[in-house]
Amino acid sequence: MPLLRARALCKTYGTVQAxxxxxxxxxxxxxxxxxxxxGCGKTSILRMIGGFEEVSSGxxxxxxxxxxxxxxxxxxxxxxxxxxxxxxxxxxLENVGFGLRYKGVGRAAIREKARAALETVQMGxxxxxxxxxxSGGQQQRVALARAIVNEPRLLLLDEPLSALDRRMxxxxxxxxxxxQRRLKMTFLHVTHDQEEAFALSxxxxxxxxxxxxxxxxxxxxxxxxxxxxxADFIGGAACVPGRIASQAAEGYRIETALGQFAAPGVAGLxxxxxxxxxxRPEQLRIDPEGPIAAxxxxxxxxxxxxxxxLEAAGVALALTTAHDAIPEIGADxxxxxDPAQVWIARAETGEAAQ
Amino acid sequence: xxxxxGTYLAAPVMAFLIALCVTPLLILFAYSFFRVDFVAISYDxxxxxxxxxxxxxxxRGLILKxxxxxxxxxxxxAVIGYPVAWFIAKRxxxxxxxxxxxxxxxxxxxxxVRVFAWRVLLGAEGVINRSLIWAGVTDAPIQGLLFSPLAxxxxxxxxxxxxxxxxxxxxxxxxxxxxxEAAADLGAKGPSRFARVVLPLTSPGLIAGGLMVFVMVxxxxxxxxxxxxxxxxxxxxxxxxxxxxxxxxPLGSAIAWTMLAILMAFFALGAVLIRRxxxxxxx
Numbered sequence: 314m315p316l317l318r319a320r321a322l323c324k325t326y327g328t329v330q331a332x333x334x335x336x337x338x339x340x341x342x343x344x345x346x347x348x349x350x351x352g353c354g355k356t357s358i359l360r361m362i363g364g365f366e367e368v369s370s371g372x373x374x375x376x377x378x379x380x381x382x383x384x385x386x387x388x389x390x391x392x393x394x395x396x397x398x399x400x401x402x403x404x405x406l407e408n409v410g411f412g413l414r415y416k417g418v419g420r421a422a423i424r425e426k427a428r429a430a431l432e433t434v435q436m437g438x439x440x441x442x443x444x445x446x447x448s449g450g451q452q453q454r455v456a457l458a459r460a461i462v463n464e465p466r467l468l469l470l471d472e473p474l475s476a477l478d479r480r481m482x483x484x485x486x487x488x489x490x491x492x493q494r495r496l497k498m499t500f501l502h503v504t505h506d507q508e509e510a511f512a513l514s515x516x517x518x519x520x521x522x523x524x525x526x527x528x529x530x531x532x533x534x535x536x537x538x539x540x541x542x543x544a545d546f547i548g549g550a551a552c553v554p555g556r557i558a559s560q561a562a563e564g565y566r567i568e569t570a571l572g573q574f575a576a577p578g579v580a581g582l583x584x585x586x587x588x589x590x591x592x593r594p595e596q597l598r599i600d601p602e603g604p605i606a607a608x609x610x611x612x613x614x615x616x617x618x619x620x621x622x623l624e625a626a627g628v629a630l631a632l633t634t635a636h637d638a639i640p641e642i643g644a645d646x647x648x649x650x651d652p653a654q655v656w657i658a659r660a661e662t663g664e665a666a667q
Numbered sequence: 668x669x670x671x672x673g674t675y676l677a678a679p680v681m682a683f684l685i686a687l688c689v690t691p692l693l694i695l696f697a698y699s700f701f702r703v704d705f706v707a708i709s710y711d712x713x714x715x716x717x718x719x720x721x722x723x724x725x726x727r728g729l730i731l732k733x734x735x736x737x738x739x740x741x742x743x744x745a746v747i748g749y750p751v752a753w754f755i756a757k758r759x760x761x762x763x764x765x766x767x768x769x770x771x772x773x774x775x776x777x778x779x780v781r782v783f784a785w786r787v788l789l790g791a792e793g794v795i796n797r798s799l800i801w802a803g804v805t806d807a808p809i810q811g812l813l814f815s816p817l818a819x820x821x822x823x824x825x826x827x828x829x830x831x832x833x834x835x836x837x838x839x840x841x842x843x844x845x846x847x848e849a850a851a852d853l854g855a856k857g858p859s860r861f862a863r864v865v866l867p868l869t870s871p872g873l874i875a876g877g878l879m880v881f882v883m884v885x886x887x888x889x890x891x892x893x894x895x896x897x898x899x900x901x902x903x904x905x906x907x908x909x910x911x912x913x914x915x916x917p918l919g920s921a922i923a924w925t926m927l928a929i930l931m932a933f934f935a936l937g938a939v940l941i942r943r944x945x946x947x948x949x950x
Binding site for chain 1: 853854855863
């Protein structure tokens with residue numbers, strides 16, 4: 314039995330549909346991210362699970378029991394808020410111990426457990442400080458300790474790392490994943506940062522405009538995007554529009570403005586269907602014998618490599634290249650790729666992926 | 668340089684305040700140590716007036732009554748003010764400025780107008796009694812409604828409620844909803860959320876509003892006089908009588924200064940509490 318199940322979950326604010334009938338489940342002891350741009354409904358889903366927003370329609374089940382009408386205070390779920398929401402009038406230790414009182418834990422045991430939770434997030438030395446005296450990263454850790462000390466069935470994290478600088482964010486990603494493994498708790502993490510989603514997740518749910526575009530293991534989402542949107546949002550792939558010509562041994566033959574190619578692709582495409590050929594920057598290479606004629610439009614230095622943006626038959630492409638072979642802007646090049654490595658995805662976006 | 672210019676510019680204001688505000692109080696303070704000798708004031712200083720206040724059950728009772736009324740009305744306005752302030756800050760939306768204006772409108776009408784409005788409502792021939800008789804709830808008008816401590820305190824609550832609401836409203840404006848969500852998330856139900864999160868985090872507004880209401884109720888002269896009937900004698904009216912009718916300026920000054928000292932002690936306590944509440948300052 315899954316830990317949490319959402320069926321046809323909807324959230325409407327007035328006339329705005331923030332979440333439009335999503336289905337997903339969370340397994341025990343897993344790290345799941347809800348990934349999507351701002352306004353895609355991911356935070357609304359988190360807030361419905363936390364009990365801060367009412368479910369407009371649909372069903373939420375935790376451990377097989379309906380969760381919709383359970384008060385936030387009665388749910389075995391705890392949240393790490395985006396703003397941390399630490400109580401400014403309480404010390405760090407009192408903040409962490411806040412929820413234990415409602416679990417029938419005695420005074421002495423509360424202090425002990427709160428201290429242990431602070432040690433878990435390496436904040437033991439800060440127990441007597443006030444939240445305002447802590448840095449953002451430290452507040453983040455306290456917020457984490459305040460949530461996990463209650464041993465929730467499910468921990469919700471609402472963009473918890475968005476306020477931290479890049480370096481701190483990387484460190485915290487590792488710690489979060491590590492913490493989840495040690496506690497064997499289920500973490501549901503909302504983010505708009507696909508790198509973060511990849512670094513943390515056992516499972517990623519990609520959202521757009523209130524619906525789920527695709528869900529699955531990070532590797533599957535990266536390598537086998539079902540829609541053009543996922544290919545673009547996750548891998549930064551150029552999606553070359555085309556039409557399926559026929560089924561082939563490799564997958565499909567697709568007819569595009571750049572020529573006809575045979576490549577593997579998402580299941581269920583019929584000949585004649587509109588589809589996209591997804592070409593990632595790292596999959597394209599400069600090849601004098603290659604099938605695609607392109608012209609360089611921009612060259613962007615990215616430190617470890619150069620990003621070369623090109624145009625081929627009206628389609629924008631990009632490729633990455635090492636330092637020693639930087640083409641000039643305006644140069645005409647031929648490009649090639651290994652057809653077995655690229656992917657054909659559905660052109661339309663949609664409820665597609667249940 | 669500019670700081671010195673600022674000092675000079677502030678000088679007229681300071682002179683004005685000292686001349687018109689501090690000086691009269693100091694004169695009063697000096698008078699409180701003199702005594703009346705038949706119809707003249709005898710200028711030999713002593714603590715006799717203060718001893719007289721301490722020794723008189725009447726004056727002690729009046730002072731206690733004034734502070735009791737202040738505390739009672741402050742408490743009632745707090746109980747009414749909390750939900751009102753919460754609603755205006757968190758739920759009123761576009762109506763917020765309209766509600767705040769509405770709250771202040773009664774203050775623009777004079778004290779007397781408001782007091783007489785209450786007489787119209789509470790009197791034996793007033794709206795409330797008439798309605799009760801018409802509805803058959805009682806046969807004769809309830810006399811206790813007007814000219815009673817009840818009437819006084821109803822009107823005082825009505826008069827000073829806006830000050831409490833404004834104080835609490837400001838506190839609620841800076842109360843982040845995420846704190847309430849976090850408290851609920853951690854298992855706190857409504858009453859517990861109020862006691863452990865809302866009350867401590869709005870306490871500066873409560874203390875500020877409470878002090879304001881308290882001081883104004885203690886100093887209110889008109890309302891008890893006009894609505895309290897026999898109960899309308901207050902320490903303020905006693906001071907008035909001492910200065911006017913009895914011509915005992917020294918004793919009046921001594922009572923005034925006793926009141927002032929107690930009020931200042933309350934203000935100091937309030938300031939300490941607000942500073943302690945960790946919302947101001949901190950670190």
